[in-house]
Amino acid sequence: MYSQMARINPSEMSVDEYFASMIPPGYRFQPTDYELLSEYLIKKIKQEPLPPNRIHVVNLYDFNPDYLTESSKPAKENEWYFFSPTDKRYKNGSRPNRTGDGYWKSTGSNEPIKHKNIIIGYKRSLVFFMGKHTDHDIKTDWLMKEYTLKNPPAPVQTSEDTSMRLNDWVICKVYKNQREQRAGKRKSNDDSVVVEFEEEVTRNPNINVVEVEQEKIRINPT
Numbered sequence: 001m002y003s004q005m006a007r008i009n010p011s012e013m014s015v016d017e018y019f020a021s022m023i024p025p026g027y028r029f030q031p032t033d034y035e036l037l038s039e040y041l042i043k044k045i046k047q048e049p050l051p052p053n054r055i056h057v058v059n060l061y062d063f064n065p066d067y068l069t070e071s072s073k074p075a076k077e078n079e080w081y082f083f084s085p086t087d088k089r090y091k092n093g094s095r096p097n098r099t100g101d102g103y104w105k106s107t108g109s110n111e112p113i114k115h116k117n118i119i120i121g122y123k124r125s126l127v128f129f130m131g132k133h134t135d136h137d138i139k140t141d142w143l144m145k146e147y148t149l150k151n152p153p154a155p156v157q158t159s160e161d162t163s164m165r166l167n168d169w170v171i172c173k174v175y176k177n178q179r180e181q182r183a184g185k186r187k188s189n190d191d192s193v194v195v196e197f198e199e200e201v202t203r204n205p206n207i208n209v210v211e212v213e214q215e216k217i218r219i220n221p222t
Helices: 002-006 015-022 033-046 065-071 178-203 209-219
Strands: 055-057 079-084 103-106 111-115 118-130 138-149 170-176
Touching (some): 033 079, 033 118, 065 079, 065 138, 065 170
Parallel strands (some): 055 079
Antiparallel strands (some): 079 170, 111 118, 118 138, 138 170
């Protein structure tokens, strides 16, 4: 096994191929918040070798999450991880650029991540909206946790212009709000039943309308 691993060249493999070559069947990528920061994010910024992982590299804020999740394998069901650079909107600003196809909107303040009672980083919750910051924007079921280091190391200098970068890299965990999906499906089913009752009243004028209305209230009390 070790001789086989020695022949592996990660630079010639995709994330999924590399992960599959190093990890036994049945393994699931389920890092803790601390592990995401200490084992992956800080090493990514320093350009050090990473442990086997299912973290895809992409400029996440430039894409609709529907597209990203269709083109990337999940770490587990309904959960994707991404390394993403964070860019400034303007040269003199410090606000991250989150203006791709729609945008990610923060839903709260940074939540500290601690190790041995010391804050080492933060995670922030965001939700994806379709639109361009107008009153008609549509809130989607896509959610994200964005992980950042409290004191990120200075990134390795390259020839690339970094004047528009903030702390260079973040890790993003993207997933869908399945509870809202299930609630929406139930409402859709309930509405279909109500329509069927109304159609039955139209077809049969002798039906007891009071009983039908009571049944509609029971199915859809709101």
